[in-house]
Ligand SMILES: NC(=O)c1ccc[n+]([C@@H]2O[C@H](COP(=O)([O-])OP(=O)(O)OC[C@H]3O[C@@H](n4cnc5c(N)ncnc54)[C@H](O)[C@@H]3O)[C@@H](O)[C@H]2O)c1
């Protein structure tokens with residue numbers, strides 16, 4: 001097993017990564033001083049696959065466990081489902097000496113995290129991510145949120161988990177499209193931070209798609225380490241952390257305009273990264289070969305790269321609600337070659353995006 005640490009002073013926490021390590025959950029909970037009364041929050045699909053096992057592991061170790069199931073899908077990452085979960089906790093008498101476990105993908109993790117941040121003004125929670133995307137990205141760093149009809153993740157809080165336990169064995173039941181979606185965030189780390197990792201991904205397409213255990217553990221470890229380093233430097237996104245938003249300004253607009261869940265988060269980020277790289281190319285920050293290398297790798301992992309046919313006006317309006325907008329100005333994350341990036345205020349988004357779409 002690999003153990004990483006997210007160093008945030010009194011909010012520091014461990015990330016346990018391994019294959020078949022779900023049984024060690026009670027050890028992690030004991031290690032972080034977790035309460036013995038827990039609510040496992042999951043969705044209908046993941047419950048069918050893993051809830052019995054998690055409940056058994058916890059009950060055998062003396063935990064008092066209550067299961068809360070939410071419907072499956074991005075469209076349920078909303079304030080109504082948030083309220084339903086809170087109601088369930090109140091009805092079951094959960095107090096400040098209880099904790100929450102998020103068992104599932106990024107939707108369950110983001111929503112559970114926001115419930116944890118809000119319920120009784122904050123109860124502890126642990127992430128048990130079961131999709132590639134949640135294992136490499138959403139379970140780490142403490143961004144919790146639900147969507148608003150007008151924009152992605154517009155309601156939320158920074159609230160760190162007490163620990164993250166990543167069992168890559170759970171990826172064996174994941175659909176190929178969801179695996180690809182997670183790979184978009186992995187490729188993002190290579191583009192913004194680590195050219196060697198980008199090349200390694202290019203050499204490891206078959207091993208990863210065949211779910212080779214050591215390749216998966218390497219991908220999760222490397223991704224979590226890159227994300228942890230950034231979060232440790234800028235927990236609440238005052239500057240550096242914005243680079244983790246590479247491809248997201250446009251990607252979130254796609255998710256919002258198509259109706260949450262139609263285009264998966266990683267798919268939207270895939271298209272958004274390519275759009276950003278074309279803007280980079282126009283500014284001379286990267287070469288034609290860099291853009292081709294990015295689109296080639298996205299395609300090898302079966303990710304979409306074609307921009308959905310919404311009007312430029314629709315895209316600009318949706319992007320105007322991006323959280324990085326400051327004093328009415330859009331801020332863009334642009335790659336510098338492969339392996340580095342920069343953040344720029346965009347004085348003329350109509351011109352910048354108009355020149356690279358379609
Ligand atoms: N907080 C952050 O830093 C952060 C980072 C990236 C993405 N996100 C958010 O994460 C969400 C996307 O997460 P996601 O891609 O995990 O989507 P998801 O949570 O919708 O999960 C994808 C699908 O996989 C199913 N599933 C989960 N685990 C499974 C397993 N082991 N086997 C079979 N099926 C399984 C789910 O039921 C769902 O149908 C978006 O809302 C996005 O905004 C947040």
Ligand SMILES: O=C(O)C(=O)C[C@@H](O)[C@H](O)[C@H](O)COP(=O)(O)O
Pocket residue numbers: 137141143145152153185237241242244245248323
């Ligand atoms: O952790 C971060 O910081 C990220 O930006 C990670 C992104 O992959 C993630 O999708 C995040 O939710 C997007 O940022 P947001 O602030 O617009 O929600």
Ligand SMILES: [Zn+2]
Pocket residue numbers: 137185248265269
């Ligand atoms: Zn993302």
